[in-house]
Amino acid sequence: MKIKKIDHIAIVVEDIDDALGFWRDALGLTLSHVEDVPDQQSIVAFLPTGESEVELVKPTSDDSGVARFLNKRGPGIHHICFEVEDIEEALASLRADGVRLINETPQIGTGGKKIAFIHPESTHGVLVEMYELTGQEPEVRLARARRLADRALASGQAAASSALEFLRGLGGNGR
Amino acid sequence: MKIKKIDHIAIVVEDIDDALGFWRDALGLTLSHVEDVPDQQSIVAFLPTGESEVELVKPTSDDSGVARFLNKRGPGIHHICFEVEDIEEALASLRADGVRLINETPQIGTGGKKIAFIHPESTHGVLVEMYELTGQEPEVRLARARRLADRALASGQAAASSALEFLRGLGGNGR
Numbered sequence: 346m347k348i349k350k351i352d353h354i355a356i357v358v359e360d361i362d363d364a365l366g367f368w369r370d371a372l373g374l375t376l377s378h379v380e381d382v383p384d385q386q387s388i389v390a391f392l393p394t395g396e397s398e399v400e401l402v403k404p405t406s407d408d409s410g411v412a413r414f415l416n417k418r419g420p421g422i423h424h425i426c427f428e429v430e431d432i433e434e435a436l437a438s439l440r441a442d443g444v445r446l447i448n449e450t451p452q453i454g455t456g457g458k459k460i461a462f463i464h465p466e467s468t469h470g471v472l473v474e475m476y477e478l479t480g481q482e483p484e485v486r487l488a489r490a491r492r493l494a495d496r497a498l499a500s501g502q503a504a505a506s507s508a509l510e511f512l513r514g515l516g517g518n519g520r
Numbered sequence: 521m522k523i524k525k526i527d528h529i530a531i532v533v534e535d536i537d538d539a540l541g542f543w544r545d546a547l548g549l550t551l552s553h554v555e556d557v558p559d560q561q562s563i564v565a566f567l568p569t570g571e572s573e574v575e576l577v578k579p580t581s582d583d584s585g586v587a588r589f590l591n592k593r594g595p596g597i598h599h600i601c602f603e604v605e606d607i608e609e610a611l612a613s614l615r616a617d618g619v620r621l622i623n624e625t626p627q628i629g630t631g632g633k634k635i636a637f638i639h640p641e642s643t644h645g646v647l648v649e650m651y652e653l654t655g656q657e658p659e660v661r662l663a664r665a666r667r668l669a670d671r672a673l674a675s676g677q678a679a680a681s682s683a684l685e686f687l688r689g690l691g692g693n694g695r
Contacts, residue, residue, distance in 0.1 A: 346548045350570025351526060354600055356646055364644045371617040371642075372602075373521045394602065395525025395571055401644075421645030422597050425529055427547075427569065442546040467546075469539045469576075470596030471531055 346435040352428040352476050353391075353398040357411050358420045361390050364401045368392055374399060387411055424462070426474035432459045435475055439463065451477070521610040527603040527651050528566075528573040532586050533595045536565050539576045543567055549574060562586055599637070601649035607634045610650055614638065626652070 358364035361379065369376045374392040382389050386409040390401040402423060404412035414423055429435045432451045439446060447462035463473040533539035536554065544551045549567040557564050561584040565576040577598060579587035589598055604610045607626045614621060622637035638648040 348569050351572045358644045367643050371619050394523050397526045419645055444546050468542050469533045470594055
């Protein structure tokens with residue numbers, strides 16, 4: 346099997362904005378974008394550095410793996426992801442070596458992204474993700490950014506409505 | 521401050537050879553070398569991948585930071601190290617931002633290597649190392665490799681002596 350590079354380090358955090366206060370503002374990494382990743386029940390902030398990325402991951406539900414990690418251990422490094430040339434071949438090779446896999450076959454996300462996790466029992470305590478780059482990712486990322494913008498808009502509209510209600514309560518100035 | 525790339529991910533392990541069974545043999549990373557690092561009371565195996573490295577760290581004493589980590593949590597990711605352009609400037613910038621540092625000034629290892637750690641309290645749970653590349657490192661690495669070879673030789677000589685003693689005990693065949 347052929348590992349190409351460290352794709353990313355994922356860090357579970359309680360709050361993306363708080364965490365950006367260190368990782369972007371103090372450490373000086375650049376925030377490329379924030380994505381809503383519903384199939385991983387997370388919001389993820391991407392901070393590229395060299396050929397890799399630091400990813401800040403905030404759970405958006407209580408029963409995902411990252412949410413359980415956060416509840417149990419607090420914020421910290423969750424996993425390391427390597428880009429592999431051929432994920433099916435990598436999984437077959439690991440299986441042949443008796444490595445315990447979390448995903449026996451690649452998980453296919455929207456747009457064809459292929460990922461699979463190796464169990465920490467076989468890696469000496471590290472949750473390891475493998476990732477095969479696919480050609481459809483720009484479209485997938487755009488769709489995710491749109492969902493996030495929609496959510497922010499909906500949240501902004503709710504805040505505007507609340508403010509309007511409040512002003513109405515003060516005596517009709519909001520009309 | 522200017523971060524250049526992820527320099528390495530350090531993974532604390534109980535046994536280097538065991539860990540290489542996964543990280544080199546199963547995952548397919550290349551082992552570039554193993555170093556004795558007495559000022560960190562560790563033996564370190566370096567496995568480059570892309571522009572970064574995976575480092576497997578085995579404590580050689582019981583009272584170092586990595587030894588305490590291993591005893592408390594078991595094997596796993598210990599820290600992430602970023603290469604910075606200017607470590608003094610980085611530390612000054614972090615201090616100005618109110619970031620808690622473990623090393624207020626760069627630690628100078630043999631040969632002038634400069635490193636400093638940031639406290640996990642300020643990073644959302646991640647032990648972060650910064651590292652400034654210096655020109656003297658090839659000599660330092662060579663000296664470390666020599667120490668490791670000397671140690672292996674001494675250990676081999678001790679084993680040969682024991683075998684000789686054993687053979688003598690069997691009836692003088694070792695003479």
